[in-house]
Amino acid sequence: xxxxxxxFLGTAALxxxxxxxxxxxxxxxxxxxxxxxPFAAAKGSKSVTLSVQTWVGAQSNVAVAKYLLExxxxxxxxxxxxxxxxxxxxxxxxxxxAILEDWGHPDQEKRYVKDKKTITAGGGNGVTGHIGWYxxxxxxxxHPEITDWHNLNKVANQLRTSESGNKGQLMDGSPSYVTNDKxxxxxxxxxxxxxxxxxxxxxxxxxxxFAKEKKPFLTYWYEPQWLFNQVPMVEVKLPKYTDAxxxxxxxxxxxxxxAYPTTPLQKYFNTNFAKxxxxxxxxxxxxxxxxxxxxxxxxxxxxGGLSADEAAKRWVDxxxxxxxxxxxxx
Amino acid sequence: MSTASAPPAVQRGLGxxxxxxxxxxxxxxxxxxxKLLLLAVAAAVLVPLVHAxxxxxxxxxxxxxxxxxxxxxxxxxxxxxxDNHWLFVYxxxxxxxxxxxxxxxxxxxxxxxxxxxxxxGVTLIAWRVAGWRIAATALVSLLVSGVLGMWVPTMQxxxxxxxxxxxxxxxxxxxxxxxxxxxxxxxxxRPVLDTMQVLPAFAYLLPVVLIFGIGVPAALLATVIYxxxxxxxxxxxxxRGADPGVLEAVSSLGATGRQRLLTARLPLARKELLLGVNQxxxxxxxxxxxxxxxxxxxxxDRVYQALASVDVGAALSAAIPIVLLAIVMDxxxxxxxxxxxxxxxxxxxxWLRGWQVWTGVTALTALLALAGRLTGSAVWPGAWFVDIAxxxxxxxxxxxxxxxxxxxxxxxxxxxxxxxxNWVLNPLRDGLTALPWYGTLLIVAxxxxxxxxxxxxxxxxxxxxxxxxxxxxxxxxxxxxxxLAALVVTLVLGFGAGIxxxxxxxxxxxxRPVLDxxxxxxxxxxxxxxxxLFAVGRAxxxxxxxxYALPAxxxxxxxxxxxxxxxxxxSARSLGATRWQMLRQVQLPLARPALLLAVNQGVVLVxxxxxxxxxxxxxxxxxxxxxxxxxxxxxxxxVAGVAIVCLGLMLxxxxxxxxxxxxxxxx
Numbered sequence: 002x003x004x005x006x007x008x009f010l011g012t013a014a015l016x017x018x019x020x021x022x023x024x025x026x027x028x029x030x031x032x033x034x035x036x037x038x039p040f041a042a043a044k045g046s047k048s049v050t051l052s053v054q055t056w057v058g059a060q061s062n063v064a065v066a067k068y069l070l071e072x073x074x075x076x077x078x079x080x081x082x083x084x085x086x087x088x089x090x091x092x093x094x095x096x097x098x099a100i101l102e103d104w105g106h107p108d109q110e111k112r113y114v115k116d117k118k119t120i121t122a123g124g125g126n127g128v129t130g131h132i133g134w135y136x137x138x139x140x141x142x143x144h145p146e147i148t149d150w151h152n153l154n155k156v157a158n159q160l161r162t163s164e165s166g167n168k169g170q171l172m173d174g175s176p177s178y179v180t181n182d183k184x185x186x187x188x189x190x191x192x193x194x195x196x197x198x199x200x201x202x203x204x205x206x207x208x209x210x211f212a213k214e215k216k217p218f219l220t221y222w223y224e225p226q227w228l229f230n231q232v233p234m235v236e237v238k239l240p241k242y243t244d245a246x247x248x249x250x251x252x253x254x255x256x257x258x259x260a261y262p263t264t265p266l267q268k269y270f271n272t273n274f275a276k277x278x279x280x281x282x283x284x285x286x287x288x289x290x291x292x293x294x295x296x297x298x299x300x301x302x303x304x305g306g307l308s309a310d311e312a313a314k315r316w317v318d319x320x321x322x323x324x325x326x327x328x329x330x331x
Numbered sequence: 332m333s334t335a336s337a338p339p340a341v342q343r344g345l346g347x348x349x350x351x352x353x354x355x356x357x358x359x360x361x362x363x364x365x366k367l368l369l370l371a372v373a374a375a376v377l378v379p380l381v382h383a384x385x386x387x388x389x390x391x392x393x394x395x396x397x398x399x400x401x402x403x404x405x406x407x408x409x410x411x412x413x414d415n416h417w418l419f420v421y422x423x424x425x426x427x428x429x430x431x432x433x434x435x436x437x438x439x440x441x442x443x444x445x446x447x448x449x450x451x452g453v454t455l456i457a458w459r460v461a462g463w464r465i466a467a468t469a470l471v472s473l474l475v476s477g478v479l480g481m482w483v484p485t486m487q488x489x490x491x492x493x494x495x496x497x498x499x500x501x502x503x504x505x506x507x508x509x510x511x512x513x514x515x516x517x518x519x520x521r522p523v524l525d526t527m528q529v530l531p532a533f534a535y536l537l538p539v540v541l542i543f544g545i546g547v548p549a550a551l552l553a554t555v556i557y558x559x560x561x562x563x564x565x566x567x568x569x570x571r572g573a574d575p576g577v578l579e580a581v582s583s584l585g586a587t588g589r590q591r592l593l594t595a596r597l598p599l600a601r602k603e604l605l606l607g608v609n610q611x612x613x614x615x616x617x618x619x620x621x622x623x624x625x626x627x628x629x630x631x632d633r634v635y636q637a638l639a640s641v642d643v644g645a646a647l648s649a650a651i652p653i654v655l656l657a658i659v660m661d662x663x664x665x666x667x668x669x670x671x672x673x674x675x676x677x678x679x680x681x682w683l684r685g686w687q688v689w690t691g692v693t694a695l696t697a698l699l700a701l702a703g704r705l706t707g708s709a710v711w712p713g714a715w716f717v718d719i720a721x722x723x724x725x726x727x728x729x730x731x732x733x734x735x736x737x738x739x740x741x742x743x744x745x746x747x748x749x750x751x752x753n754w755v756l757n758p759l760r761d762g763l764t765a766l767p768w769y770g771t772l773l774i775v776a777x778x779x780x781x782x783x784x785x786x787x788x789x790x791x792x793x794x795x796x797x798x799x800x801x802x803x804x805x806x807x808x809x810x811x812x813x814x815l816a817a818l819v820v821t822l823v824l825g826f827g828a829g830i831x832x833x834x835x836x837x838x839x840x841x842x843r844p845v846l847d848x849x850x851x852x853x854x855x856x857x858x859x860x861x862x863x864l865f866a867v868g869r870a871x872x873x874x875x876x877x878x879y880a881l882p883a884x885x886x887x888x889x890x891x892x893x894x895x896x897x898x899x900x901x902s903a904r905s906l907g908a909t910r911w912q913m914l915r916q917v918q919l920p921l922a923r924p925a926l927l928l929a930v931n932q933g934v935v936l937v938x939x940x941x942x943x944x945x946x947x948x949x950x951x952x953x954x955x956x957x958x959x960x961x962x963x964x965x966x967x968x969x970v971a972g973v974a975i976v977c978l979g980l981m982l983x984x985x986x987x988x989x990x991x992x993x994x995x996x997x998x
Binding site for chain 1: 410411413430431432434435438487490540544545546547623625626628629632635636638642645720721724731732745748749752753757858862863866867868869870944945946947948949950953954957958960961962963
């Protein structure tokens, strides 16, 4: 019988802990937008939480920032993997302190930076991003005409898959990424079906698989991306991006009929963190590097098989001239 | 309701001497025939009317409601008011705060104990509760987690699990207590709980995230919502199942209502209570990875992050501790349940019973924790570390290289996937989409009514109609086609393996650990290798679903066949039946209830994974949920989530024999 009692006591103790913590917090207001992760700063040190997005380029930013914050400035860094738009919400709530690479979200910027002022813009991270449609180089070399969108319909039958039926397949990745592909296919009268891989991981796996077989494919892809080093790809020219077209697109996203813009990637900080974040905030504000730097780290993570931390260490050891200037002056 | 439970009993009696299994079938068919006739009459009257009003196969747009406006407004309102409205500041804020404080407390305790303390504590508890074999498993499991470099994430997950399971057990037990004592509450709660158990966890994420934001509180609450129902269900059943004779005796001794509850009903129900705890733990653990999509951190997050960089090896190193944790917890609570069932077996030296041993366990844990601290790092020592990611990735590469395509004669996996998509999934999807919507409703009604009562049929039809009203008929038919295709494959393989396993003890012994691992491995880990083998699309989603649902189907089939009355087998054998005849004419008909249960479980599990398949190109509803989550689009995600719920409800009702539901009802 005693065992049952102990088991019961154990459950009671746990329930008690929960009830106690509930009552501890149950006087006055509790603003849940100011609550941090229970795993944050367990070692009782200064701590920063960074948002990692699902693509590897973003992981490289975070890996290097984390490594330097930990080894140069003595911070404890937590990382949280969040998709792009929820990350804005988390940033606004202070669940994360900084986003190091944003590809442009005008709606969120308006709501959080301009109206609520809970997020502060942190300047560019030095990398310029570009989204586009890409075909593999081995295919483009044989058929140079396919790099113009006018000729895409002629090769649609070569790009059929079981998912796209009797149309050509245009492969898209994660639903969270910025994309106008469905509107583009419709407005440019292309005989293509947009097939969503569902996640970047799935998309990369599929591209590698195609490349191994030297099969033709057409995919939504973006620069900077480490996969270019493994599978060289050539961009397909879409109708030129113009301000007029962009304006039309903001009014009605269904009407867009031109290429994607080239975006300088931006950093954003939680306003509170930007003001009171001390040397970590100063360091992250200074954080600025190049496409090549980022790709170097990304590739050692994604195809070199190094952990993010090892990859960051390797880059940091090689390029002190770059990161020395990020450290806040004492 | 009660008449529906009769056929199996009749069948058992007749099936033995009439191997044709005819009478029951005929009985069922006759009653089924009547139902079908009634439906046909109703259809004959209604269909022309409906068809005249809304021609075309797709759900008529006149009958849909567009919720994107109001839902978008709700979402904006929540975001704008989250830091000042009283509902958030005085209620939900405290809830979230309590979660943070409790998880943090447990986490700090685990860190303070250090690896030595935690390992010793868990092993000793497992030893006391479940015996030395399970203790050894626990010891090995924790050491493996450390060696894989996953100690800190494991502790984070453990902390989250401890709090989530405690909260689920308390919430579930309270609900169960209420339902166990009040007839009316029981009637209200029962269908709700039954339904919650069949819903894919994915459907819960979005609303929780919207209210609490990304982070541990949201993850924990989603876990509790998912894991509490089995506890509530089993508590209620346990309380209601108490022997009326005993209760009568207790009340005749003059016990008050409370005394009766505490001294008779609860102790009598302890087996169900422990089973409830066991199920709650398993459900909570199955949420670990899914919840990491909304910020649960820990092992789940490692799996999720590794998959983002297509690193199956790293994902596996994080998945192994999850599987081990699940196996240890399952065996420990199961053993505790079994022991409580048979108190006599616990006899041992006096010092091994009672409070002394628990003091001893605590003291020893503290001692080892201290020793661990003195010898060095409290966290796992960095030098003891084995990297399995590289070999695993190499193996995956090799597999993909050799199997993907161009394998002589049988063709590569990619070719199979393409054939599966072209010859099975596409026709099925097109067929379901082309079928007039009222036709679909009629088929659903007929199936649900044949297997259950008019009530189940009504629920199923209403669920389907709700999908149409929400305006997601087409993607739902797409998802449904994937579920059906995957289900057929699962059943063919599962019944086959189940029949083999029931015939051979040795085969079953080999199969058992494999099934354990398959059942507890997070579904996410399957996704990437499956894409590598079957290309992006609906085929890999279906393949992952088959892998996930197989173990349950095999288990239930094996058990069902094993439990067939030996007398019936013996008499068949004495009549000179061959092995094949016995199987076909005695075993399978007699195991019918178990086989139906296997179908039901299979369909629920397949649906859960087909939804997650949205991450690998499964499209349809799963993709909408993922998109909703990833872009914070409540309208899209929530509508898809509700459609999944309805689809799950319909599939469950169509496959669930009413007999299963009446077993508990008798109490």
